[in-house]
Amino acid sequence: MSKITSSTLRTFKNEGKKFTALTAYDASFANAFDSEGVDVLLVGDSMGMVLQGHNDTLPVTVDDIAYHTRCVSRGIKRALLIADMPFMSYATPEQTMTNATTLMQAGASMVKVEGGHWLLESVKMLTERGIPVCAHLGLTPQSVHVFGGFKIQGRGADNAQRILDEAKALEAAGAQLLVVECIPVELAKTITEALTIPVIGIGAGAVTDGQILVMHDVLGISSGYIPRFSKNYLKQTGEIRSAVRAYIDEVAQGVFPAEEHTFN
Ligand SMILES: Nc1nc(=O)c2c([nH]1)NC[C@@H]1CN(c3ccc(C(=O)N[C@@H](CCC(=O)O)C(=O)O)cc3)CN21
Ligand SMILES: CC(C)C(=O)C(=O)O
């Protein structure tokens, strides 16, 4: 069983094989997800909400992500491990290099950063120095206070065009993967077709190359409210490994996300 790399995911894209990603924060869940066949695991700054109980992702630190990345990395054999760079850890080139180095040395194989045009120089710098980058556009939760809430992004022709331009520019700067979150399905389709790198969607419809969800939503244990683009797979299966397999199967077959999980 060979390790998944960004070139594996590019092959999946070219073959039209839909792949699956989940967040993970510890070795035991990571091991279960990996052994059931989840292709990509993300140590997400969503940990600020689902692990730490905050209302947003802003309080998460580089040390938090590094600790959970070390835990997850010990649990996996096959999946590609991505670590989120947390809020304000990549505001300057110096910070970006130092903090991305910490996360790679904690066991990540790629780092993820939220943003568009302003990030191009950092993406180029990281990639040239040996750190692969996953970009993240659309509803970028670290900007929740700029957006005025967790609101769908990319509605209207101007906003859609800006996000498409940013996606192309990030690919040109060297990004090897792109996450698009909470955007209209038409825009997600346009971006996925315009890029050669794989595009992973969350709240972006069934048109992207892969799907990602927060593990707590899939297992129905998010405290409070579950976003409407997400799905509790434990309810229909009653067992964690079966829930993960159901998620993988539904993504592979194009059953998830359905219309009810998609924004227009
Ligand atoms: N448990 C959990 N699941 C997630 O998917 C998630 C997190 N936490 N934390 C980090 C970010 C924050 N996310 C969120 C949180 C809320 C909405 C939300 O309330 N969305 C509205 C749509 C609003 C609109 O129509 O503009 C919804 O109804 O789902 C979306 C994404 C996604 N991520
Ligand atoms: C939801 C995914 C894309 C994420 O960034 C996170 O879990 O932090």
Ligand SMILES: [Mg+2]
């Ligand atoms: Mg995140």
